[in-house]
Amino acid sequence: MSNSPLLEAQALVKNFGGLTAVANVSVHFDQNELIGLIGPNGAGKTTLFNLLTGETPVSSGTISFYTDHGVQPLNGKQPAQIAKIGISRTFQNIRLFKELSVLDNVRIAMTNHYHEGFLTSILRLPKYYQTEAAMTKAAQELLAIFDLTAVADLPAKSLPYGIQRRLEIVRALATKPKLLFLDEPAAGMNPEETADLTRLIRKIQREFHITIVLIEHDMSLVMNVVERLYVLEHGALLATGTPQEIQKNPAVIKAYLGGE
Numbered sequence: 554m555s556n557s558p559l560l561e562a563q564a565l566v567k568n569f570g571g572l573t574a575v576a577n578v579s580v581h582f583d584q585n586e587l588i589g590l591i592g593p594n595g596a597g598k599t600t601l602f603n604l605l606t607g608e609t610p611v612s613s614g615t616i617s618f619y620t621d622h623g624v625q626p627l628n629g630k631q632p633a634q635i636a637k638i639g640i641s642r643t644f645q646n647i648r649l650f651k652e653l654s655v656l657d658n659v660r661i662a663m664t665n666h667y668h669e670g671f672l673t674s675i676l677r678l679p680k681y682y683q684t685e686a687a688m689t690k691a692a693q694e695l696l697a698i699f700d701l702t703a704v705a706d707l708p709a710k711s712l713p714y715g716i717q718r719r720l721e722i723v724r725a726l727a728t729k730p731k732l733l734f735l736d737e738p739a740a741g742m743n744p745e746e747t748a749d750l751t752r753l754i755r756k757i758q759r760e761f762h763i764t765i766v767l768i769e770h771d772m773s774l775v776m777n778v779v780e781r782l783y784v785l786e787h788g789a790l791l792a793t794g795t796p797q798e799i800q801k802n803p804a805v806i807k808a809y810l811g812g813e
């Protein structure tokens with residue numbers, strides 16, 4: 554495993570009026586790391602994701618992303634720009650285009666990367682067709698890796714819940730991210746779907762060599778899959794360490810794991 558840094562956030566703060574949802578949080582994610590973010594309801598986990606992906610502007614603090622072209626500050630960038638730099642995510646609630654086919658859901662995500670000039674698309678120049686064909690091929694390859702070829706032409710809404718969540722992850726991968734944030738990927742899943750998801754996350758890390766950060770309430774999934782954890786409580790960082798260290802940490806046990 555490499556220890557090259559990928560993202561570093563320093564002293565992040567997010568205030569919503571009088572409420573401090575994220576209080577002076579510093580995190581760093583290395584290349585090809587698998588990291589968990591846990592904490593009780595309302596601890597600030599989703600808000601932290603939103604700050605790192607540009608959905609929500611920070612009140613203060615800095616976010617740096619390491620690219621092949623040097624370190625880029627992410628502060629002030631829009632979600633679309635951040636996606637282009639190499640960060641992708643899924644949301645707590647499924648956000649697929651439900652009426653569109655599985656294949657089209659992935660192709661749409663790819664338009665970020667195969668962005669053609671306006672004239673080329675309007676005039677349907679040969680390059681447009683090459684790009685369309687390249688996009689379809691890449692989408693089909695991605696679907697094949699994740700065993701979705703058989704359902705490629707079905708509308709997303711017709712898939713079982715667990716498969717819809719899988720499609721969301723595949724769609725997030727379509728933008729070729731270096732960093733993938735998964736917000737409660739196992740929420741609402743049955744044990745069999747959760748076991749599938751665990752295998753899926755391992756497969757992504759193995760085959761795509763990317764960094765994955767997941768928010769998850771399912772402790773068996775988190776402890777099973779991640780290499781390192783951050784624990785948030787009331788917006789602040791309570792602890793960080795390996796699953797073994799976190800499970801033994803008295804502050805964590807008191808704040809979070811105690812009742813479980």
Ligand SMILES: Nc1ncnc2c1ncn2[C@@H]1O[C@H](COP(=O)(O)OP(=O)(O)OP(=O)(O)O)[C@@H](O)[C@H]1O
Pocket residue numbers: 569572573574592593594595596597598599600601
């Ligand atoms: N847009 C917003 N406006 C005002 N308050 C917000 C906003 N978003 C989040 N909050 C508040 O910030 C705090 C942290 O919320 P957040 O959703 O980040 O927690 P969480 O750890 O993801 O919780 P959960 O596990 O329940 O999803 C909560 O008190 C929440 O009500």
